[in-house]
Amino acid sequence: xxxxxxxxxxxxxxxxxxxxxxxxxxxxxxxxxxxxxxxxxxxxxxxxxxxxxxxxxxxxxxxxxxxxxxxxxxxxxxxxxxxxxxxxxxxxxxxxxxxxxxxxxx
Amino acid sequence: xxxxxxxxxxxxxxxxxxxxxxxxxxxxxxxxxxxxxxxxxxxxxxxxxxxxxxxxxxxxxxxxxxxxxxxxxxxxxxxxxxxxxxxxxxxxxxxxxxxxxxxxxxxxxxxxxxxxxxxxxxxxxxxxxxxxxxxxxxxxxxxxxxxxxxxxxxxxxxxxxxxxxxxxxxxxxxxxxxxxxxxxxxxxxxxxxxxxxxxxxxxxxxxxxxxxxxxxxxxxxxxxxxxxxxxxxxxxxxxxxxxxxxxxxxxxxxxxxxxxxxxxxxxxxxxxxxxxxxxxxxxxxxxxxxxxxxxxxxxxxxxxxxxxxxxxxxxxxxxxxxxxxxxxxxxxxxxxxxxxxxxxxxxxxxxxxxxxxxxxxxxxxxxxxxxxxxxxxxxxxxxxxxxxxxxxxxxxxxxxx
Numbered sequence: 001x002x003x004x005x006x007x008x009x010x011x012x013x014x015x016x017x018x019x020x021x022x023x024x025x026x027x028x029x030x031x032x033x034x035x036x037x038x039x040x041x042x043x044x045x046x047x048x049x050x051x052x053x054x055x056x057x058x059x060x061x062x063x064x065x066x067x068x069x070x071x072x073x074x075x076x077x078x079x080x081x082x083x084x085x086x087x088x089x090x091x092x093x094x095x096x097x098x099x100x101x102x103x104x105x106x
Numbered sequence: 107x108x109x110x111x112x113x114x115x116x117x118x119x120x121x122x123x124x125x126x127x128x129x130x131x132x133x134x135x136x137x138x139x140x141x142x143x144x145x146x147x148x149x150x151x152x153x154x155x156x157x158x159x160x161x162x163x164x165x166x167x168x169x170x171x172x173x174x175x176x177x178x179x180x181x182x183x184x185x186x187x188x189x190x191x192x193x194x195x196x197x198x199x200x201x202x203x204x205x206x207x208x209x210x211x212x213x214x215x216x217x218x219x220x221x222x223x224x225x226x227x228x229x230x231x232x233x234x235x236x237x238x239x240x241x242x243x244x245x246x247x248x249x250x251x252x253x254x255x256x257x258x259x260x261x262x263x264x265x266x267x268x269x270x271x272x273x274x275x276x277x278x279x280x281x282x283x284x285x286x287x288x289x290x291x292x293x294x295x296x297x298x299x300x301x302x303x304x305x306x307x308x309x310x311x312x313x314x315x316x317x318x319x320x321x322x323x324x325x326x327x328x329x330x331x332x333x334x335x336x337x338x339x340x341x342x343x344x345x346x347x348x349x350x351x352x353x354x355x356x357x358x359x360x361x362x363x364x365x366x367x368x369x370x371x372x373x374x375x376x377x378x379x380x381x382x383x384x385x386x387x388x389x390x391x392x393x394x395x396x397x398x399x400x401x402x403x404x405x406x407x408x409x410x411x412x413x414x415x416x417x418x419x420x421x422x423x424x425x426x427x428x429x430x431x432x433x434x435x436x437x438x439x440x441x442x443x444x445x446x447x448x449x450x451x452x453x454x455x456x457x458x459x460x461x462x463x464x465x466x467x468x469x470x471x472x473x474x475x476x477x478x479x480x481x482x483x484x485x486x487x488x489x490x491x492x493x494x495x496x497x498x499x500x501x502x503x504x505x506x507x
Contacts, residue, residue, distance in 0.1 A: 019164075029168065029169060030167065030170040031173075032176070032177075039400065040424070041396070044474070045424050045431075045433060045474065067431075070475040074479055075478075
């Protein structure tokens with residue numbers, strides 16, 4: 001299974017195995033990653049699974065759809081070029097080793 | 107006091123209460139009692155991604171099983187609480203076990219209102235509440251060609267939209283004059299009405315059901331529909347029997363204060379079953395939503411560890427039907443003026459509701475950024491003027507602190 005490393009709000013890194021097709025948000029919730037809230041359970045409704053994707057991987061992701069972009073604009077932490085919603089990123093083999101940083105607030 | 111919290115129910119509220127107790131540093135035992143057999147899961151996706159076939163059962167889980175082990179949260183599955191003895195501080199379970207508690211959190215939720223005729227529940231009607239219900243619906247819907255949905259509220263319409271997308275012939279029966287009338291204004295009801303018609307769903311408004319006989323649904327307008335499958339979403343009833351028999355005060359739900367305490371100080375109630383004074387509605391009510399369950403769970407957990415942070419969260423809700431994503435912030439029920447922001451024709455707009463000069467609620471249709479900002483406006487008590495709201499060049503984000 002591909003591995004994803006979360007840099008949590010307290011700075012501690014947590015590396016977990018994610019089944020193919022699972023989302024970054026699901027991986028965070030099921031492995032108790034600090035700082036991912038995911039209030040809406042992955043429906044792209046709440047912008048509380050905001051992450052910053054490591055630049056090496058950010059370019060490999062599908063473009064943000066308008067909806068995701070709008071939600072990110074309403075997120076509580078700063079919107080950066082590599083900001084994504086964890087619920088909209090599905091893990092695939094090429095993303096093995098991806099690193100995402102959890103913002104200080106959701 | 108006994109260092110043990112017994113949480114009755116393992117839905118959004120129950121699970122959040124357990125997690126929040128640990129986050130707050132509670133070191134006693136946590137026992138969660140679930141009437142179901144499944145690892146705790148999220149309910150909203152059942153009538154959306156799960157039944158559409160886009161979400162797996164695993165993706166519904168709040169947490170993996172090792173989370174509960176790591177956090178020392180004990181879950182008893184397939185068990186119900188028969189009684190709470192408020193004198194001896196003990197709960198008696200259906201498996202014969204008795205557990206002493208320091209605190210109890212009642213998170214029993216609500217149950218579906220059932221169709222009745224001749225004093226009996228009508229058999230052969232499908233309702234959605236649990237994952238087990240969703241599995242049954244999924245199986246039945248696969249073979250059904252004609253579906254009649256009784257009730258044009260959120261659940262009935264979400265299920266109908268999924269059925270229509272699976273090319274079923276769907277008829278929705280709704281006694282009111284429009285869809286989701288209790289919670290939505292006319293202009294938004296109509297957007298959903300048109301969307302259902304465009305997808306081939308027949309919507310019969312101001313129509314009731316006289317009698318169901320097997321696969322025949324006899325309507326108040328004299329016609330009879332044949333249905334391979336009958337779905338119903340006609341509201342819910344708070345589950346309060348346990349609290350009532352224990353002598354806890356109830357009135358359309360378990361009555362709680364701003365810390366979620368019932369009249370028995372070491373017994374709390376949260377979520378769908380809790381009747382609370384809601385500052386954003388300006389009255390006492392029950393709310394049936396994830397937001398309410400989760401935020402009340404946090405409030406109760408904090409109070410148990412000695413933190414007095416009253417429940418003061420803006421209510422929010424959502425529904426998905428086809429391409430329509432509606433997000434609601436605040437309680438619009440008592441509004442006096444509604445102001446539209448955006449182009450209604452485009453299907454992307456928000457409606458801002460005022461009572462006097464105060465902004466009390468915002469419904470956003472396919473405008474998620476408006477919704478997120480609306481929650482901040484309402485939480486902070488900020489009321490942009492109706493002129494500012496209808497002016498798209500005015501940036502509503504800039505007035506939020």
